[in-house]
Amino acid sequence: MAELLLVSSVLALFGLAFWLTTDSDDDSGGGGMMQPVLVPVRISRSSRR
Structure with missing residues (x-):
């Protein structure tokens, strides 16, 4: 059992080490988190209050 x-x-340790050392940059080459995309937001400049 031991x-x-x-x-x-x-x-499990070898699997974790392999998972952490794989290339996960943001270069669209595989996994990893993607950089957020900035979306322009329209601001109405009317003087209604």
């Missing part, structure tokens, strides 16, 4: 726990934890 061997199974040890093997699964080692595999």
